[in-house]
């Protein structure tokens with residue numbers, strides 16, 4: 001399939017793997033890129049420029065296809081060494097950066113000088129327009145369904161994507177709730193030029209996470225996510241578990257007076273315990289409503305090939321058949 005996104009990034013299929021803390025390592029990113037999509041290494045998981053350089057080098061050994069690095073700008077107790085991380089990305093010859101959180105204006109000149117394509121992930125049309133204005137090449141439009149941080153506007157993709165299409169000149173991918181060929185065709189119909197998937201890619205053979213995490217996604221339904229940290233204006237969609245229930249109880253009890261310190265036991269240092277050790281109830285970890293559409297743990301190639309063949313069947317048989325009827 002050829003879209004503005006496949007042309008922009010030099011990939012075969014219009015499918016991107018969004019950055020994911022403690023999931024977006026070289027194993028997954030290279031598997032996605034080798035299968036014809038765009039894999040993304042998550043910069044902040046590595047934390048230091050030295051470790052990020054080593055992870056990029058590992059990914060370069062595993063694939064000769066394009067892949068990207070995610071750089072997330074969110075409130076942090078200890079801000080990472082962003083200048084050092086960006087320097088490593090540029091020096092390593094990475095050609096795509098996915099940014100998220102605050103807009104990347106301050107980094108755009110150095111990324112553009114290095115010939116790097118920038119795709120900014122955002123949850124509102126006004127943020128997408130800002131990304132376009134500051135020179136981003138594309139945006140990833142993250143609807144309310146998404147795993148991770150859906151923002152504070154709560155606009156689902158059936159509205160958000162066509163609204164983005166009405167306003168944007170640069171191409172965009174649909175993110176949040178994307179799982180299969182149906183999602184891809186719907187996203188294209190709503191004006192996107194591809195899809196970005198997070199949660200669905202965790203339940204794959206190559207995702208370098210504990211088997212308990214993959215099983216939790218297969219077991220979960222679309223009813224099993226919770227929104228947390230709304231009171232802190234840092235809303236996150238996570239998979240419900242005992243740790244999250246504790247956190248939600250604190251939010252109810254403390255109301256508007258809640259501070260990040262109150263919920264540190266449920267949000268700080270949770271990712272390695274979940275993703276590496278398989279302690280899936282340790283606390284809050286991002287997960288999309290799309291968990292309800294995850295029923296198996298295929299290889300990345302099986303998943304991407306299946307999405308593309310389903311999409312083709314929907315377009316050439318189901319939709320074309322309706323039109324000729």
Ligand SMILES: Cc1cc2nc3c(=O)[nH]c(=O)nc-3n(C[C@H](O)[C@H](O)[C@H](O)COP(=O)(O)O)c2cc1C
Nearest residue numbers: 018019020021100146147148176177198199286288
């Ligand atoms: C476990 C997990 C960790 C994530 N970590 C990050 C992150 O560090 N930075 C980021 O920009 N997005 C992160 N995301 C969001 C994804 O990149 C993607 O935008 C989102 O998962 C799309 O929604 P979906 O899960 O419905 O596919 C994360 C998502 C998940 C599920």
